[in-house]
Amino acid sequence: MFRHSIRTLLVGVCALAVASQTGPALALAAPAGAPAQARAARAVGAQTLADLNTAMKGEAFAHASYNLYGTQADREGHPSAGRLFRSTARTELNEHLREAAALAGVVGTNAANLRQAVNGETYEHQVMYRGFAAQARQDGDMKAAELFTEIAADEGRHRDAFRTALTVVTTGHGTVPAPPQANEVAVPAGLPQVHAARTRANLDTAMHGEALAYAKYTLFAAHARQTGNTALARLWEGTAAVELHEHFAGEAVLAGLVRSTRENLRKAITGERAEATTVYPGFARQAAAAGDTAAASFFRGTAADEARHAAAFQAALNRLR
Ligand SMILES: [Fe+2]
Ligand SMILES: [Fe+2]
Ligand SMILES: [Fe+2]
Numbered sequence: 150m151f152r153h154s155i156r157t158l159l160v161g162v163c164a165l166a167v168a169s170q171t172g173p174a175l176a177l178a179a180p181a182g183a184p185a186q187a188r189a190a191r192a193v194g195a196q197t198l199a200d201l202n203t204a205m206k207g208e209a210f211a212h213a214s215y216n217l218y219g220t221q222a223d224r225e226g227h228p229s230a231g232r233l234f235r236s237t238a239r240t241e242l243n244e245h246l247r248e249a250a251a252l253a254g255v256v257g258t259n260a261a262n263l264r265q266a267v268n269g270e271t272y273e274h275q276v277m278y279r280g281f282a283a284q285a286r287q288d289g290d291m292k293a294a295e296l297f298t299e300i301a302a303d304e305g306r307h308r309d310a311f312r313t314a315l316t317v318v319t320t321g322h323g324t325v326p327a328p329p330q331a332n333e334v335a336v337p338a339g340l341p342q343v344h345a346a347r348t349r350a351n352l353d354t355a356m357h358g359e360a361l362a363y364a365k366y367t368l369f370a371a372h373a374r375q376t377g378n379t380a381l382a383r384l385w386e387g388t389a390a391v392e393l394h395e396h397f398a399g400e401a402v403l404a405g406l407v408r409s410t411r412e413n414l415r416k417a418i419t420g421e422r423a424e425a426t427t428v429y430p431g432f433a434r435q436a437a438a439a440g441d442t443a444a445a446s447f448f449r450g451t452a453a454d455e456a457r458h459a460a461a462f463q464a465a466l467n468r469l470r
């Protein structure tokens with residue numbers, strides 16, 4: 150979770166994070182009359198906004214990982230651990246990520262959301278995945294090179310579909326493209342199938358980008374539905390499913406993300422404790438010092454939630470013994 154997020158930041162490039170620094174001036178410079186959430190981004194300081202973005206990546210990654218851990222717990226005959234992982238995953242997405250996104254002003258108009266997605270997909274298609282594929286090939290990680298190349302092509306198709314949808318939304322003419330079909334990838338417990346340290350780091354960065362794309366597109370879908378644009382909502386939902394069930398899942402297989410339920414619980418406990426004791430309290434202090442009181446209160450409340458998650462996972466681990 151945050152261990153991963155922080156490493157991701159150090160590695161340097163996460164698709165949507167970079168997009169949010171470059172293109173989505175969108176979220177930072179919403180036009181007059183933009184929805185309250187889009188304007189909210191201007192209401193928090195730069196450090197708080199960066200912390201909210203880090204939080205969103207961690208929460209999106211936790212959501213995606215815990216759902217896979219839940220499926221693994223079911224496979225091993227631990228249904229109560231499976232339920233705990235899934236209910237915790239829902240909290241990470243529906244409460245923590247959603248609230249961080251509201252404070253960061255992630256969701257704007259349908260057109261603004263499409264522009265943000267076009268920028269993210271363009272970066273992933275043209276820069277990130279091509280670079281990752283070349284590095285994996287150089288290092289002899291051929292399976293990863295092949296996967297990164299396939300995903301790069303998918304992201305180009307996502308960009309094209311979102312561009313078309315943007316034209317439809319802004320001109321009122323034409324048809325929003327049909328959503329893509331996800332080829333769902335199963336993620337059994339297994340060891341990493343890559344060798345080079347930088348391939349592993351790139352997989353970690355990529356998984357965070359995919360998990361975040363899924364989460365953002367899910368929020369954008371809800372906004373499209375609320376504003377009566379059902380075809381656009383379907384495009385967001387179908388693309389979100391590809392990001393999670395195909396891209397994130399395919400990368401998770403190569404990364405060896407899912408292990409035994411015991412190991413998954415231990416990893417979850419370590420991440421939750423770091424969030425509860427270090428990451429979120431630090432963000433809360435910074436937000437308070439900057440006068441971002443709503444964000445400070447969100448970070449404090451989330452730290453308390455993560456401490457409860459750590460305790461629940463620890464109890465589940467004790468029951469397995
Ligand atoms: Fe969380
Ligand atoms: Fe995509
Ligand atoms: Fe993707």
Ligand SMILES: [Fe+2]
Pocket residue numbers: 211237241421454455458
């Ligand atoms: Fe948590």
